[in-house]
Amino acid sequence: MPEMTENAPPLQVPTLWNLFISFVTISVLGFGGTLAWARRMAVDERRWMSATEFNEVFALCQFLPGPNVANFAVVFGARMRGVPGAICAAGGLIVPSLILMIVLGALYARYGQIEALQRVLAGVSTAAAGLIFGTTARMAQPLLQLKQWQGPAVALAVLVAVGVLRIPLWWALITLIPLAIAVAWRRAP
């Protein structure tokens, strides 16, 4: 990967321990969107990856199915240190959150019926729904800026099929993904 700025310090290669600890940090600090933290760590702070390379890996991880940030941990770890690197990065991402979720799950199972907690959770879940809608609007913005009706139409069809009609996900994807790709194929250079 050629560096655009000649004076930029050279990229470093992390050790397995570095990888593990970095993804532990991302996992623990990553409120609302861990990928922004991943970028800060990989590109800005540790200089393990150039901004261009990060964008390419990021695009790949969004494109592939599965949790984006877990994909990122695997691809990033593998590029740095092969399969052990992928395992250390993904382990660092997952293990602390897994432990936290088990603790929270146990607390919910034990105290979830307490009325005050029920009320707090009822409030938080209304905001959680709003957060998702706000994120959707942000994601939809580049689609709307293309000023072509096909992309927004596909997004709306998926939303109605899965969110309102509650069609099983695989049925919706089997029918709508080929349609979406066909539409994009006609627009592709």
Next chain:
Amino acid sequence: MKLDAGTLLAIAAHFSLLSLLAVGGGNATVPEMHRHAVEVAHWMTDRQFADIFAIAQAAPGPNFLISTLIGYQVAGISGAMVATLGMCGPSSVLAYYASNTWERFKYARWRIATQNGLIPVSVGLIGASGVIVAQAADHSVLAYAVTAVTAVITYATRLNPVWLFAGAGLLGLAGLV
């Protein structure tokens, strides 16, 4: 909840499938998690699903961890581990192999078309997640209003969502939503 190999296998099968259907990340599969957990397998009520979603969103860490909480709810610690592994495992293996071949097809038309075609699909899926959670969570006019205000703030500002959760939690505690 009885804990047996059959239950764990059902959890593993469900989340492994979701792992490969998660076009647009973990939150894209929330509608299917809800459909399966609440309507098909009867693992939990609508109310519990909304609670669990709120906990997973408000806690730090990647947002696919709602799968961990569902697994825990169904089959305790082993359920939590099986669900998490199911959610991340198949897609991780795919990502590992795909990253080696991705560069080769960087300018191929099918690759560009596939990538561009999947973007609106993932936008639609995340929007559907919002609809599912709002229907499970919002039961009053004020609740819908909180959802709407949170959506606008998230869209228009870079405010840390922790503050939104804290505010909405206080409104809930006061019995207003």
